[in-house]
Amino acid sequence: MELWHHSHILREKVDRNSLLVQGNRACALGALDAGVRFFAGYPITPSSEIMETMAHELPKIGGVFLQMEDEIASICACIGASLTGEMALTATSGPGFSLMQEALGYAIMVEAPLVVVDVMRAGPSTGRPTTPSQGDVLQARWGTHGDHPAIVLAASNVVDMYRLTMAAVHFAQRFRTPVTLLADEVVGHMRESFSPELVGRYRLTSGDFELDEGFLHPSMVREVHPPHTLGKGQDPHVTGLIHDSTGFPTNDPEESERFLRDLYDKVVNHRDELCLYDLVNEDKGRACVVAYGSCARSARAAASAAQEQGLQVEVLHLYTLFPLPVEIIQRVARRVEFMLIPELNLGQYAREVRKFAENWTTVISMGKIDGNLISPDEILERISQLLGKYESV
Amino acid sequence: MAGTLIPGETAPEVDRYLHTDRLPHIWCPGCGIGTVLGAFLRAALALDLQKDKTVVVTGIGCSSRAAGYLDFNTVHAIHGRALAFATGIKMAHPEFTVVVLTGDGDGAAIGGNHLIHACRRNIDLTCLLFNNSTYGMTGGQLSPMMDMGEHASTAPYGHTERSFDLCGLAQAAGATYVARATSHGVGRLERLIKDGISHRGFSFVEAVAQCPTEFGKRNRPRDPAAMLEDLRRKSVSVKQAEKMSAEDLEGKIVTGLFHRDTETAEFSSSYQSLLESVRDGQ
Numbered sequence: 036m037e038l039w040h041h042s043h044i045l046r047e048k049v050d051r052n053s054l055l056v057q058g059n060r061a062c063a064l065g066a067l068d069a070g071v072r073f074f075a076g077y078p079i080t081p082s083s084e085i086m087e088t089m090a091h092e093l094p095k096i097g098g099v100f101l102q103m104e105d106e107i108a109s110i111c112a113c114i115g116a117s118l119t120g121e122m123a124l125t126a127t128s129g130p131g132f133s134l135m136q137e138a139l140g141y142a143i144m145v146e147a148p149l150v151v152v153d154v155m156r157a158g159p160s161t162g163r164p165t166t167p168s169q170g171d172v173l174q175a176r177w178g179t180h181g182d183h184p185a186i187v188l189a190a191s192n193v194v195d196m197y198r199l200t201m202a203a204v205h206f207a208q209r210f211r212t213p214v215t216l217l218a219d220e221v222v223g224h225m226r227e228s229f230s231p232e233l234v235g236r237y238r239l240t241s242g243d244f245e246l247d248e249g250f251l252h253p254s255m256v257r258e259v260h261p262p263h264t265l266g267k268g269q270d271p272h273v274t275g276l277i278h279d280s281t282g283f284p285t286n287d288p289e290e291s292e293r294f295l296r297d298l299y300d301k302v303v304n305h306r307d308e309l310c311l312y313d314l315v316n317e318d319k320g321r322a323c324v325v326a327y328g329s330c331a332r333s334a335r336a337a338a339s340a341a342q343e344q345g346l347q348v349e350v351l352h353l354y355t356l357f358p359l360p361v362e363i364i365q366r367v368a369r370r371v372e373f374m375l376i377p378e379l380n381l382g383q384y385a386r387e388v389r390k391f392a393e394n395w396t397t398v399i400s401m402g403k404i405d406g407n408l409i410s411p412d413e414i415l416e417r418i419s420q421l422l423g424k425y426e427s428v
Numbered sequence: 429m430a431g432t433l434i435p436g437e438t439a440p441e442v443d444r445y446l447h448t449d450r451l452p453h454i455w456c457p458g459c460g461i462g463t464v465l466g467a468f469l470r471a472a473l474a475l476d477l478q479k480d481k482t483v484v485v486t487g488i489g490c491s492s493r494a495a496g497y498l499d500f501n502t503v504h505a506i507h508g509r510a511l512a513f514a515t516g517i518k519m520a521h522p523e524f525t526v527v528v529l530t531g532d533g534d535g536a537a538i539g540g541n542h543l544i545h546a547c548r549r550n551i552d553l554t555c556l557l558f559n560n561s562t563y564g565m566t567g568g569q570l571s572p573m574m575d576m577g578e579h580a581s582t583a584p585y586g587h588t589e590r591s592f593d594l595c596g597l598a599q600a601a602g603a604t605y606v607a608r609a610t611s612h613g614v615g616r617l618e619r620l621i622k623d624g625i626s627h628r629g630f631s632f633v634e635a636v637a638q639c640p641t642e643f644g645k646r647n648r649p650r651d652p653a654a655m656l657e658d659l660r661r662k663s664v665s666v667k668q669a670e671k672m673s674a675e676d677l678e679g680k681i682v683t684g685l686f687h688r689d690t691e692t693a694e695f696s697s698s699y700q701s702l703l704e705s706v707r708d709g710q
Contacts, residue, residue: 073520094706099519099699104545108512111505115485115516118503119524123516141506265501266521270479272447272496274504283450283496 043067043092056229058196058222059126062152063088065200066124071150072098073123075112077105077131080164081220082154085126106131110138110151117147118273120264122204126152128220129162129171132178139213140179141275143298145263148207150200152216154223155379157406166406167219169328169379173387175215176357182295184302186210186309187357189327190218193227199311199354206309210302217356219329219379221408303358310360314367315350316342322418323349323371325364325388327356329408330377336411341418348418356384361391368392373421377401377409442469445479447499454493458644458652460611460637461491464558467614467635468529471622482525485514487534490565490639491558494529508538511546514553522552522696527625532559532573536594540572547601547630551695554624554631557594560639568642575679579646594634595686604629604689610659611637613683620685629694636681 043064056064063085066074074089086102093100099116103109106127113123127135132153142149157163158170171178175187186206190196196218203214263271263282276284277291285291302309315338326334331352338348351367351374353360368374374396376385385400392398401417403409446469455461472482482500486492488507495504501524505513510528518526535543535557546553562580563569570580573591580587599606605627609617617635624631636659644650649658659681666684669677 073516075516094703095710097703097707101515101519103512103515104541107509108515108542108545111509111512112516112519115503115513116520117516118513119517119520121520137506138509265483265503265517266480266524268480270499270501272502272504274495275506276504 055226056193057084057226058190058193058218058224059084059154060088061193061197061229062126062190062200062216062218062223063092065197066150066204067092067096067098068197069122069201069204071122071124071204072096073113073116073121074099074125075101075103075109075116075123076125077103077109077127079106079128079131081156081223082126082128082131082152084223085152085154089124106134107138110135110142110149113149114138114142114145114147117142117149118145118263118265120267122148122208124150124152124200124204126154128154128156128164129158129168130160132171132174136174136178137180139215140181140183142213143179143183143185144275144277145273146211146298147213148211149213150203150207150216151213152200152203152218154218154220156220157404163406165220167221167329167379167408168404168406169217169219169330169383170404171217172356172378172380172383175217182299184212184299185357186212186214186302186355188214188216188311188354189356190216190222191328191331191352191354192222193225193229195354196222197229202311202354210305210309212302217328221329306358306360306362309355309358310363311354312360312363313350313352313354314363315352316347317349318370320347320349321372322375322422323351323367323373324375324377324414324418325351325353325367325384326377327353327384328379330379330414333409333411333414334377337414337418340411340415344419346418346422359387359391364388364391365395368395371396373397373399375399375401375414375417375421377403377414377417379403379409442466442473445469445472445477445499447497450497453497455490456639456641458638458640458655459490460560460635460639460652460656461494461558463611463614464491464556464617464635464637465494465497467618468527468556468621470618471625474618474622475625477525477625481523482527483514483517484527484529485510485517486529487531487539488565489531489534489563490560491529491531492534493565508534509542510534511539511542511553511555515546515549515551518551518553518696519699522700525625526553528553528555530555530557532557532561532571532594533563537572543598543632544601547598547603547632549695550602550604550630550692552628552630552697554621554627554633556621556624557632557634558637559594559634560637560643561591562639562643564639564642568639568646580643581646595632595682598630598632599687602630602692603632604687604692604694605631605633605685606687607632607685608634608636608681609683610663610681611635612656612659613663616683623685627688627690628697629689629692
């Protein structure tokens with residue numbers, strides 16, 4: 036990929052003579068390689084390394100780095116920059132993500148491209164800043180008030196932090212909306228080998244996910260109202276009030292409903308493009324583990340171990356959590372006896388999957404909130420229990 | 429209509445900066461917001477502001493509704509956060525002229541922290557704060573700029589807090605152009621706004637204005653003309669104020685230019701210099 040020629044990630048390896056890259060750092064480098072040139076943020080464990088990398092790297096390429104006075108100022112400054120055509124990204128954790136919710140709703144309403152990285156720590160509130168969690172999943176979907184769509188991705192390793200950040204930028208620009216990238220704390224802080232080959236080899240369905248040279252200026256999907264970049268001769272009016280295609284506020288019931296439904300449809304009508312996943316051992320198992328983030332790695336390892344024991348288990352490794360990948364979930368649900376969903380929360384995503392899968396299969400939630408990861412052994416044990424329980428006819 | 433604009437008279441030339449098809453506006457008869465906005469428009473005209481390179485950012489409230497009537501790049505942002513949006517816009521495009529219109533609630537209550545830091549950064553923005561000491565849009569609730577004893581929908585027995593000196597705050601936080609005028613003294617207001625926009629650094633202009641409906645219905649005087657007369661009567665210039673005791677200044681509105689500093693580094697320029705030095709160092 037010609038992309039690698041000026042890539043930050045390649046320079047990382049060459050300059051540092053090191054094979055290990057931290058997840059948070061990979062995220063920042065992915066952002067830079069995807070064309071992010073504006074970062075405004077606020078320190079918070081465990082995401083601060085993303086900000087620190089941006090502080091070092093953005094000035095070298097003429098980008099804007101700002102540490103703002105709080106998370107609200109950060110996301111607002113990012114939206115401001117986005118409205119002028121600069122690709123903006125911010126990074127935070129639970130408490131900061133909570134503060135940003137109102138502004139995220141604004142970004143959705145005004146169709147501003149933006150990426151928010153939430154490196155999740157145990158919550159609620161101050162919680163446990165240095166331990167992993169997946170507790171912000173439903174907040175990422177519904178945190179801001181009102182009816183709105185959401186694009187939410189989840190990273191499971193360092194390579195994901197790099198390429199899903201690039202994917203997030205691509206989706207944000209193509210769908211003109213904020214995209215949230217979730218990462219469990221451990222994914223942000225772990226160090227793993229990184230190489231262009233790993234990124235290239237890591238295949239996603241919905242076709243190979245290839246970012247070409249033009250990803251910075253992708254073709255946009257049908258928009259609710261015309262693009263309104265400030266300073267480009269249109270003198271646009273940008274508002275968070277429900278508005279019509281002129282951009283000005285409207286109280287008309289028909290116009291209002293059409294606007295909100297169009298905002299929604301803009302995302303959900305493109306599930307085929309947005310829903311990224313890997314399906315391991317496709318069509319081989321009586322059971323499927325549906326997982327994302329750190330749990331997906333444990334799930335894959337559990338599936339490998341199970342295979343050695345003669346048990347076939349599928350793994351639906353989700354990279355896109357929302358819009359909900361209904362099609363693949365239902366396709367798998369139709370043929371398996373149960374779906375096991377390990378999560379570092381009290382079953383937030385399991386609830387969503389169950390809604391769409393329970394007609395065909397049993398959805399079992401496996402939630403853990405003690406600050407520790409779910410291990411491959413724990414998943415394997417649960418699967419064995421369940422497979423023993425559900426004897427094949 | 430050639431010739432000099434007479435301060436206080438809105439000339440048709442300002443129509444170029446207005447979405448006249450969005451008029452009439454929503455403000456009440458007797459509201460001071462239109463007067464202050466008129467002063468801003470005449471200042472814009474005198475400066476020949478280029479629409480395409482000017483961004484007006486507002487928050488939420490009666491005065492922030494101005495965004496819908498102004499024909500510039502306009503951003504009607506969220507409550508209290510206009511300065512944060514404006515900071516992102518300015519840093520992404522330092523060549524834009526960025527003006528923030530905010531109210532006493534939007535700018536000094538929920539937006540107080542962003543005001544402090546915009547002043548501290550001395551970022552080249554002009555913040556025009558419409559102070560009518562009320563939350564008019566939502567029905568006349570109390571504002572941090574209300575005085576003790578005044579009434580509001582959420583202070584039905586009389587307010588028990590003090591207001592504070594926003595210009596003092598702005599100056600202490602580092603703003604390099606600080607001024608105040610009233611909707612009565614439009615000539616002065618227009619000049620201060622014009623100089624504030626021209627000033628390279630953070631300019632803070634407080635425009636004290638009357639709200640004869642939500643504020644007026646619960647306080648005296650309530651008639652808009654009487655409220656304007658009240659503003660005139662209470663106004664003292666910066667020079668006069670220097671000679672007055674704290675006691676005599678009670679209840680007075682000090683108007684004029686408090687502070688102008690053209691030496692202190694402006695934030696977006698400092699950042700550009702940083703970029704150059706980082707680039708040279710590589």
